[in-house]
Amino acid sequence: MGKPLIDYVAVFRALPGMxxxxxxxxxxxxxxxxxxxxxxxxxxQLLGRYIFDVFPENPNDPAAAGMRETRESMLRVVDSGERDTMALLRYDIEDTHRPGVWREHYWSPVNAPVLGPDGQVTLVVHRVEEVTELIHARGGPNGGARARVLEAELYTRARELQEVNERLRQAHAHEREVALALQAAMLPAPGPTGPHATAVRYRPAVGALNVCGDWYDLVDLPGDNLAIAVGDVVGHGLAAACTMGQLRSALSAACRVADGPAQALEALGLYARFVEGAEATTVVTTFVDWDSHTITYSCAGHPPPALVHDDGTVTFLDQATDPPLAARPEHLPRPQARTGFSEGATLVLYTDGLIERRDEDIYTGLARLADSLAHHRHSAPEALADALLTDLLPATGTTDDTALVVLRL
Structure with missing residues (x-):
């Protein structure tokens, strides 16, 4: 039996409630x-028109704020991609048959986003409960003194809730600024890497609450060799940025004394068990040996590094993949693998913000990355890094951070 055909337009129009x-x-x-x-x-009278041209504010009520509060709620949804529930709202409506006559209304609105393929908001769902009769009924059939008292109390509570929401928004915006400053301080430009050109990039997520814990690091090893790491802490905000700083420093130290990347990640995994918020962090570490022209790598739940050869072939280093940090109940040795490279090849490490999208599997993102790398393979690292961000990130930004390291071998 086939699936029933559903007329979603008819369903939408028949939905109970506004x-x-x-x-x-x-x-x-x-x-x-x-x-x-x-x-x-x-x-x-509605379609194709600006909401507040259809429903302007009551000019006879100097304390009216329904238009401002509704607009701010909807714009928060557009900016953040998250649902916004409003407090009970008084918003009078002009009688279409009697211009200049405004009818008192109370509404309980919820605004929610509809996301497009790029993760950006394409529509705002504005759902409203009309509660005017309920409020008036609380004071008797004809309203009366009790209804007016209840009305005043609800109106006051609505104002207080809006003020609290505004203070929270400002606090979150300040937290984002602090987290970004902390990340910038802990993610400096790389030092000299000899004749091997390097480029690094960090792009924060869009939205006031979406600063994450992505990081990169380049560590000098004995024999003029180099360790490169990229990681991603689960979570958002200042706490994630602080956890990122602790893990980045610990891994940098471990790389300098470990026999290889697997041992460095083992030490980091043990450390992560005692760092709040470090569970399920993903990280990949590569050791580049210029003398033997080899890359040794180990991956803890992270997207695989990409090795771009001079002929345009792209190899993903995915032969030493293990769960994220502190994901296992017991400690086990981590795997590592080794691959060779020719002079002039390019090694690229990145976080999932570069390739992952909500509406597609990770292999689609990896294929897109491989195509871009092959196309720009002869570009210098700085130009290649910019090209990757341009090709792979939406122009309006993403809801996840992106860290990127490009090294010409």
């Missing part, structure tokens, strides 16, 4: 039947 769809510019794209009926507007 629901409208708006573009990120807050233009009405559609509205269901209950929205039209309870708002007293026809479809033609």
């Amino acid at each position: 629901v409208a769809l708006l573009t990120p510019d807050l233009i009405y794209a559609d509205a269901n039947d209950d929205f039209l009926r309870l708002a007293g507007r026809t479809r033609e």
Whole structure:
């Protein structure tokens, strides 16, 4: 028996309760039947029009703030890609049949994002509960003194909640600034790597709450050799940035004394068990030996490094993959593998923000990375790093951080 065909337009319009769809510019794209009926507007009066041209603020109420609060909520959804629930709101509506006559209304709105293939907000779902009759009924059939007292109390609580939300938003914005400053201090440009050109990049996630814990590091080893590591702490904000700093420093020290990348990651894994927020961190470490023209690597749950050969062939270093840090209940040795390279090849390490997208599997992102690397393989590391960010990251940014290291071998 085949799947039943569903007319989603008909389903949307028949949904119980008021629901409208708006573009990120807050233009009405559609509205269901209950929205039209309870708002007293026809479809033609809504579609293609700016929300506050259709529903302006009541000019007779100097304390009215419904328009500002609704706009701020919707713009938060567009900026963050996250749902925003508003406090109970008074928003009067002008009678379409009696211009200048405004009818008192109370609404309980929720705004939610619809994301496109690139992870950006393409529509805002505006769902509203009309609670005017409920508020008035609490004071008796005709409202009365009790209704007015309840109205005043609810209105005051709504204002207080909006003020709290604004203070939280400002606090999160400050936290983002501090976290970005901390990451910038702990992710400096690499020092001299002899004749081997290197480029590094760090791109923070978009949105006030999405500063993450991505890092990179380049460590000098005996014999003028080099260790390169890239990692990603689970979580967001200042706490993730602090955890990142601890793990980066610990791995840098471990690489200098370990016999190889696997042993360095074993030491880091043991350390991570005692660092709050370090569980499930992913990291990959590579040791480059210029004399033998080999790369030894070990990966703890991280996307594999890419080795770009002069002929355009791209090899992903995925033969020594293990779970993330502190993911196992017991300590076990980690694997490592070795591969050769020819002079002029390029080694690229990165975090998942460069390749992963919500609507596709990781292999699609890896294929996109390989195509870009093959196309730009003759570019110098600085130019190649810029090209990768341009080719692989959406112009509007992503909801995950991206760290990137490019080394000409």
